[in-house]
Amino acid sequence: MYQIRKATMDDTEVMHELINTYADEGKLLHRTHSSIYENLQCFYIAEINGQIIGTVSLHILDKELAEVRSLTVATDYFGRGIGKRLVREVIHETKKLGVTTLLSLTYQVDFFEKCGFNRIDKSKLPMTKIWKDCMHCSKFSNCDENAMVINVFSTSN
Numbered sequence: 001m002y003q004i005r006k007a008t009m010d011d012t013e014v015m016h017e018l019i020n021t022y023a024d025e026g027k028l029l030h031r032t033h034s035s036i037y038e039n040l041q042c043f044y045i046a047e048i049n050g051q052i053i054g055t056v057s058l059h060i061l062d063k064e065l066a067e068v069r070s071l072t073v074a075t076d077y078f079g080r081g082i083g084k085r086l087v088r089e090v091i092h093e094t095k096k097l098g099v100t101t102l103l104s105l106t107y108q109v110d111f112f113e114k115c116g117f118n119r120i121d122k123s124k125l126p127m128t129k130i131w132k133d134c135m136h137c138s139k140f141s142n143c144d145e146n147a148m149v150i151n152v153f154s155t156s157n
Contacts (some may be wrong), residue, residue: 001048002046002047002048002053002054002077002080002082003046003047003048004044004045004046004085004086004089005044005045005047006041006043006044006045007040007043007044007045007055008040009037009040011043011045011052012033012036012037012040014052015036015043015045015052015055015070016031016033016036018052018054018055018072018074019031019036019055019070019072021072022072027107028070028071028072031070039057039059042057042058042059042069043055043056043057043070044056044057044058044086044089044090046073046077046082046085046086048077052074053073053074053076053077053082054071054072054073054074054077054082054083054086055070055071055072055086056068056069056070056071056072056086056087056089056090057069057070057071057090058090058093058094060097060099061103061126062126063099064099064100064101065099065100065101065102065103065126066090066094066097066099066101066102066103067102067103067104067105068087068090068102068103068104071083071086071087071104073086083111084111084114084115087112087115088115090102091115091116091150091152091155094152095152095153099152100151100152100153101149101150101151101152102117102149102150102152103125103147103148103149104117104147104148104149105145105146105147105148106145106146106148107144107145107146109146109148112148113148115150116150116155117148117149117150118148118149118150119146119147119148120147120148120149121147122145122147124147125147
């Protein structure tokens with residue numbers, strides 16, 4: 001059985017490797033060691049018998065909007081509900097913080113729909129997101145990710 005917990009400094013090397021494996025495949029954005037260190041308090045990990053098998057990060061963008069980032073599950077553990085449980089943890093934390101909307105920019109539309117997210121047009125994203133993050137992304141001028149949101153107070157997760 002696996003558990004979900006807050007990440008610690010001891011987890012960062014494996015987190016970096018797992019996240020950047022998916023980034024090398026074009027499924028996520030790369031994260032530097034520094035980025036992981038600076039945002040460590042935002043990360044949760046899934047682990048089984050001391051082995052990290054998944055990651056997720058909650059990034060607060062403004063008073064009403066947060067974002068799911070760096071969601072990974074090791075390929076040997078696909079199909080066991082780990083990704084969904086990581087997302088539920090982030091939904092719970094978002095709700096606890098009083099932020100109403102959770103955003104995901106993703107290629108995994110079906111997965112996020114199963115988690116209760118709905119697709120929105122990227123043009124509806126607040127300028128907070130565009131200027132803070134998207135402007136610095138290598139895909140900015142040709143972004144092919146899907147924007148999906150969920151109102152965390154309308155879900156029982």
